Amino acid sequence: MLKAAYLHIPFCVQICHYCDFNKIFIHQQPVDEYLKSMKTEMLNTTNRFNNYKMETIFVGGGTPTSLSESQLDTFLRDVNEVLGNQSLKEFTVEANPEQTTNEKIAVLKSNGVNRLSIGVQAFQDSLLKKIGRTHNKEDVYSTVFSAKKAGIHNMSIDLMFGLPGQTMEMFKESVNEALALDVPHISSYSLQIEKKTVFYNLAQKGKLVLPEQELEAAMYEYLIETLDKRGFKQYEISNFAVPGFESKHNLQYWDNNEYFGIGAGAHSYAEGTRRRNAGPLRQYMSLIEENGFPYVEEHLVPLSEKMEEEMFMGLRKHQGVSDKTFFDRYGKSMFDVYKDPIERLIQKGWLERKKDTLMLTKEGIPLGNEVFQEFIGVVLD
Structure with missing residues (x-):
């Protein structure tokens, strides 16, 4: 029985230099119309594949918290109406620190969101600027404090290593700052240079200077050893948690279970078939209107x-x-x-x-x- 759903919000206020996910600047985009298309896809999907009982929901992007308070509230109400049930154990939303206001946190909490995945990446303002992030260190503290005050204590922080200009001292500082925030989950991974990104274009021109491979390996080793000493267990290559706070949703993927994928560019796996949704916003919305489903690729997995x-x-x-x-x-x-x-x-x-x-x-x-x-x-x- 299928137990998980991923929902994709492709909008961003700023495009990070390393990101190759399906995303688009939010300015002057048909956000409300897109959210309506997502609800239609949710309804059609649950009608077609009815052997499911949601245990985990993950809202990613893009930047889900780039939505306005009212848009976020409408969207989450739709998710709960179509997918929510008493069996839901984990409801995660990705959050960017600079856009996660107290008001938006209240909307998340009131709609049953019980876990935040916060895109921090680093704790040095200069390094954040270099990788195209628009938040600063203070925004991270504020977001974590506000979420705890609202009653959301299950949080994950993302950290990156192998970034241009990143030293061992900088990475150690980021790891220790993350630990000081007293959150129960940390995801950390090395920078990957992907096509169609700012960093890829810079690398092609020979203008991207990255840490040596030995330094990157030393950062990863420091991460593992330091988190282990602080009671975090490495339950997956890039993921560390205080026991009991492992990501239930991501474990659905690593356990090779099936899941719904809703939204532009989302992937799904149901009834033995993997499907890929149209990525461009207009194409996604047109396919929903014409066919009820946005699939552009279907693959029966042998x-x-x-x-x-x-x-x-x-x-x-x-x-x-x-x-x-x-x-x-x-x-x-x-x-x-x-x-x-x-x-x-x-x-x-x-x-x-x-x-x-x-x-x-x-x-x-x-x-x-x-x-x-x-x-x-x-x-x-």
Whole structure:
């Protein structure tokens, strides 16, 4: 049974230099009309795929908090009307510090949002400006304080490392500032240079100076060791939580479960088929009006691909992949299907087996992408 939904708000007040997500400047955009199209997609989706019981909802972007108070309230009411139920355990909204006012926090709280994912990235105002962020350190403190005062204590902070001009001292300061805010979840990941971004264009011109790979690796090692000492468990490659505050929604992805994807550019996985929505706003809205659904791509996932995804998504988690779960889903043991790559990776010291479970070793975690590649394209008997 499907238990999760992702909803995409593509609007932004400012486009960050590293971001390749589906986004658009909010100025003079048909925001209200877009939100109505999202409600239509929600209704049509739940009517078509009715074997669901929502446990987690995640609103991402773009910048959901770029919506006005009234728009945010209308949107969240629609989400609750169509998707909300008594089984909902986690309702997360991404928030940018400079746009998350006390009034918007009150709207979030009154509509049942019980978790915020705050895009902080760094605690140095000069570095934030360099990566295209428009908030400052004080905005972060204010947002976290206001959310706690409103009764939202389940918060996650995003931090980035490997940023242009970022030193080890700067990253240490960011990690320690995040810990001082006393939030129960931290997501941290290295900068990836993606096409169609400001940083990509600068890199192509040789104008983007990044930290050396060794320094980036040292930042990640510092992150892991420091958070562990402070009681945060690394439950996924880039995610750390006080026990009990792991992201229930993201675990749906890493457990290779199905989910709804609502909004422009959103992806969904239902009844064994992955679907991609139109990204451009006008195209998305037109398809909703004409067909009721905004799909521009549908892919029935074959068994071999499902098993690949089970491996490279599941191995992201600290607890790894259970062979019992694998066998229950696919009728085969992963130790038979992937015998050769598993043996090879265990010999390298990147994977380890504990009873029926396979997981990354400490040495394998930084090499995750190389490990995952070993499970793609394996010829099945």
